Amino acid sequence: MIILLSPEQPVAHESAIVNTLLERGLSLFHIRKYQLTDVEMAAYVDAIDPDYRKQVVLHSHFHLANELGIGRLHVREEDRKQHKQQAFMTGFTLSTSVHTITTFNTLDALWDYAFLSPVFPSISKKGYGITHTVLHDLRLRRNPHVRLVGLGGIDEQNYGQVFTAGADAIALLGAIWNSPQPIQVFDTIHKNIHTEIHHEAK
Incomplete structure (x- = not known):
C-alpha cells in the first residue's frame, strides 16, 4: 500500500497529479491543508x-467530512x-501518527493504521530525522491490531528497506x-512493489 500526503503549500497542477496517481494505483491520499478556509477546502476536495473520494483522508476540517463524502x-x-x-x-x-515504536505498540484497534516517522531523514522538512530515525526500531513492533506505515524520507531508492524492516x-x-x-517516481515505486509481491507469491 502506498499513501501520499499533500504538500502543505500549493504545487503546480496539484489536483491533476493527485487524480493521475489515484488512477494509477495510489491507495490513499491524505489532505494536509490546515490553512484553508472551509470554502477553499471544499473546492480542493471537489477537484x-x-x-476516488473513498480514498481521501482529512487531517483537518473534520466538520466538513460528511458534507464532502469523506469517511477517513x-x-x-497531539490531538490524539x-x-x-x-x-x-x-x-x-x-x-494517527506516532514517532516511537513504543507509542505505536500502545495503540488500540480503534486505529486502522499509524504513520511512524521518520524512517529516514526527511526530504521535504530539512533537518528532520538527521540525528534520529526509526527504521531499525520496526523490529520491536508488538502491535497486531494496527497497520504500520513508514513515513519520512522515503523515495524510489530506499522504499524497499521500509518493507523489509516490517512496515x-x-x-x-x-x-x-x-x-x-x-x-x-510513483510509477517506479508502485510497479516495483507489485513485481516484488508477485515474485514472493510464487
Missing part, C-alpha cells in the same frame, strides 16, 4: 475525481493525546512533490 480522518499525535478522536469514533475510519505500507511526500517528474 479530486468523485470516484487522520488525528495528529487530548482524546479529540472521541467525537469521531463512529462512522469514520481513523488513522505494512509506505507514505510518500517529498519524493513526489519535490520531484520534477512526480508521476514517474
